[in-house]
Amino acid sequence: MGRIMPLVINGEEVHDRVVEEEFDAIKKHHESRGEVVCCDRDPEFRQRALDHVINRTLLRQECLRILGENPEEELDQSVADLKSQHGSEENFYRNTGYTPQQEDQIRQRVGETLAVTRILDHLLGPDPQPSDEGLRKFQLEHIENYQTPEEIRAWHLYLEPMGAEDGYHCYEVLRQARRELLGGADFEGKAKQICRPEHQTDLGFYRQGTMLRELEIVTFSMEPGEISPVVSSHFGLHLFKVVDRKPPVPLPFADIRDELAKQYLQDWRETKIQEIIARLKSGSTIETPTLEMAHH
16 A cells, blocks of 8 residues: 655645645636546646646745735735625635635635735836837737738539438539539539529638638638539538638737737746746755555
8 A cells, every 4th residue: 555645845745635626626727618628638637736736835935935924904805805706705605615614724725826926026026118119029929819810712612402312413513513613614604503592602701710610621721713622511512712812911010009018918927937936946845746655
């Protein structure tokens, strides 16, 4: 038999329950985003939980070393603010699963968050004020996030089979239409010949995310002038011709300056926090949980 040796950070033992609560919170976060969370991802989530707990503990210890204990009035206010976010104390207990008898545990968790906030505010100092030149450079470095989406314009032949046998027939009709189009036949004329009038031929310009993914994969992989193979979707059978393409262009700086400044500061803060944590880890003794075999 063996037992799990606890997490110990600079001589302070961290209860297993803290890591388990963090693990549960991470899984619930991913579930709330609609992700399928199965046991295959447990090792990933467990390592992330361990990292989070280590980082928070190091920052809390640094706060105690430099700034001292949390002022009682600040802690009282932080607890009150947390409960008010739920509308009432009753809602807070119902939503979080805590009980009034666990007030000490609540204050401990809130106190840890407060300590982390205090030490980061102290170590980070005031936010930098990036210049327009710096923000323009930031936009270019992250241009994929600050440009118009690529768009294509496509023409479309669409047939809706009325059953399995009709599906084969519709496929052969579109297959023959493709041969004729590749030979120079007029697309609009062919649409009038084989498609129902209410079915749109010219789809206009569109971006990814606005139509069926299986159809976008085909059309956005094509160049202007190309004609697709016959493509199947749960709606029916399709044949496309891409006639034009609009490449992405940078968004006007004036329109996104505030958004750029916000993201710049967020990235700056995250980078600095990681530097602080790396420095704290380099000067700390961290014993991660391990299985110790009992001696007989």
